[in-house]
Amino acid sequence: MAESCYELSLGRRDEDDKDHYANKRLKLAGDLMEDLFRVSFTRLVRDMRYQLERANMRNRELKISTAIRTDVLTERIRHALSTGNWVGGRGGVSQLLERSNYIATLSHLRRIISPLSRAQPHFEARDLHPTQWGKICPTETPEGPNCGLVKNFSQMVELSVGEDHENIKNTLFELGVIPPARSLQISAENRSRMFVNGDFIGFSTEPDTFVEAVRNKRRKGEISSQVNIAYYRDRKDIIINSDRGRARRPVIIVENGIPLLTESHIDKLRKGDMDFDGLVKAGIIEYLDAEEEENALVALNEEDLTNANGGDGYTYTHLEIDPSLILGIVAGLIPYPDHNSSPRNTMGCAMLKQSLGLPTANYKPRADTRVHLLQSPQNPIVKTRTADLISHDKRPAGQNFVVAVLSYAGYNMEDALIFNRAAINRGLGRSHFFRCYEGEERRYPGGEVDRFEIPDMEIGGVRSHEAYSQLDEDGIINSETEVAPNDVLIGKTSPPRFLEESTELLSPLERRDTSICTRSNEQGTVDSVVLMESSSSRRLSKLSVRDQKIPEVGYFFTSRHGQKRVIAIIVPPEDSQRAERA
Structure with missing residues (x-):
């Protein structure tokens, strides 16, 4: 460390970049x-x-x-x-895991959150860094104060789980690492310092040969694939990392301008005779971290290798599996994102995670607090390879609309939409909203308990008799019952909050009404009612209320390209514009 400070002061090395992903x-x-x-x-x-x-x-x-x-x-x-x-x-x-749709769930599981304060600018931390290529999605990030601080993984990224560095040190000493005690026996001009996970372990007099030997051992499986090595000629440092938490990405190894991955390997992958890990073990594909990428020259396409052999002076060491893998899962669902402006792609990512569809196949028995279910989700007419890789067709979200882009009496100014009433009547954009309510017979100190029942008229806070008319004899509403705002779903009575609430010495303690009701702005039909036993051996009831949502003025629609619109007017079918073949 002291030597590095002297070198920085003398101008022999540059300052470290804290935003470089080798330092994260x-x-x-x-x-x-x-x-x-x-x-x-x-x-x-x-x-x-x-x-x-x-x-x-x-x-x-x-x-x-x-x-x-x-x-x-x-x-x-x-x-x-x-x-x-x-x-x-x-x-x-x-x-809490985001369950609004399948895409939002996958995105939430691959999210990275920076600990930096949102109140500060942190321009450098929010900016895209070249070392994010293939590891962090350049598109998927929220707008507003979290922009650039909340990120998402790219599609093929892998995180290192760590390897015991003592075993690695023994292997390195077998390859000829000179320990610090013998440093005076070699000249300072011919030696390169070596660090393993930040610990100084010795010197090497032939750094290029040593680094190549370590890489060959890793490709043959003699050293763990979790190990990455980089050599910095300008400051004569060999950096070896085997710790956990490093973002790494796979690339195809290139030797003498020819990629090691051949058509026979691809056929074996298609037939299932070989998997991706088999390619890594065979030394055809390897994972690079941001440190080792400083020593690599990665070709974007296979044609670049041919041009290099033609004499453009580049010596490529690796080949990208596919250039589109720099994008994350959500950004990979946008068709032709290279034809959009960057902010539109970012908006498209945000709104893809809000789209309605089929969030889970077992939504009926689940007890999620809120569930939105599109009535007839459709697979998109134009889709990407990423959509196939994540099986998006099994959990579709959204529908295919026929859209006309034209002026209509000023109703569609300011990003507004004009809807055909006949399309809405046919079920376009129709969905169901499920809200889960629950109640439990809790036990309190002193032996007092809650009870599911229809409250007596003498109980404190009781409503009118009609309010409990839809409840069964056990105090719980039946399924497929229509409910309005503030309707009682579970009749429940509780003991008084404080024993001093009773003013009469000889009267029994007055219970109070604590019934579970629908929200003041929600209505619908009781979908399912479940009565079970809680972990504390008390009766527990969970029920869900569904409400059909039909598009009306003010509803929000968007495309995958971030083109967000709001319904301004719904016109009769005879006044709607029609295509010739519609």
Whole structure:
């Protein structure tokens, strides 16, 4: 470190780029849970010591049940997971999985969130960096304060899981690494420093030969494929990384201008005789991190290799699997994104994740709080290869519309839409919205419990008799019953909040009405009613209410290219524009 500072001061090396992805590590679920458990367990040990010392001072019998409080460790972990507030003052670490549609779920599972403050500009951190190529999607990022700080993985990215660096060090010393103790035996001009995961381990006098030997061993499987190596000639440093959290991407190895992947390998992949991991083990494809890519020259297309052999002076080391793999899953669903402006692609990514369709095949038995289900989702007429790779046709979202782009009496100015009433009557854009409600018979201190029942007229806060007319004798509404806003779904009574609520000494404690009702702005039909037993052995009821949504003025529609529009007027079919063959 001191030597690097002197070199920087003397102008022999440049400043490190903190936005370079070789200098970044991603914290995964294991790392985050490790941090949380370490802090929680330290608190448990401290609490155990305190409980034992207190029992000893009071001359009490030492018992494990009193010394180890069960809630100290468990509750802290549960609280962090439920709120997302992690150790170190971080927030939003654990999140509820987005289930609005299949694409939103996949995108949420591949999201990267920067810990930087949203209130600061952080221009460099938000900008695209060249080392993001093939690892981070350049298109999919939210608009507003999170722009550039919330990112998503590209399609073929892989995260390193780490390898024991002690085994790697032993292999490196077998290849001729000179330990620091023998540094005086070699001249400073001929030696290159070597670092493994940031630790200085020695020198090499033949850096090019050494780096090539390590790469050959990795391609033959003698060294783990998690290892990446890079050589910087200007500062005479060999950097070897085997730690976890590095974003890496696969590329095809090129030797003497010829890619090692041949048609026979592709045929084996098609027939299932070989998988992608088999290509990696065979040394045909390898994963590069941002550090090793500094030593690589990757051809975009196979034609570039032919041109290089023609004498343009480039010596390619690798070949891209496909140039479109720089995009993420959501951006890969946009057809011909290279014909759009960049902001439109970004808007298209945001609105693809909001599209209605079939979010899950088992939406009926699920108890999601909110579910939007498109009545007749369709596969797009024009689709991409990414859509086939993620099986988008099995969880479709959206419909194919016939659109005319023309003026119509000013009603479609300011990005407005004019809809044909006949198309809406045929079911265009129609969907169902499901809302889940639940109620539980909870137990309170003092033996008091909640009860599912039709409340008596003497109970506090009770409604009129008609409000409970749709409930069954057990206090729960039946399925396929029409409900309006604020209608009672589950009749429930609870004990008073405070025992002092009763003013008469001889009267029994007055219960209160805590029935579960529909929201004030929602209506629909009761879709399903489930009565079960909760984890605390109490009765638990969950029911869902569905409401059909028919497009009307003010409804929002968009294409995959970020062309967002709002319905301004719905015209009769006789006034609608028609194509000749419509």
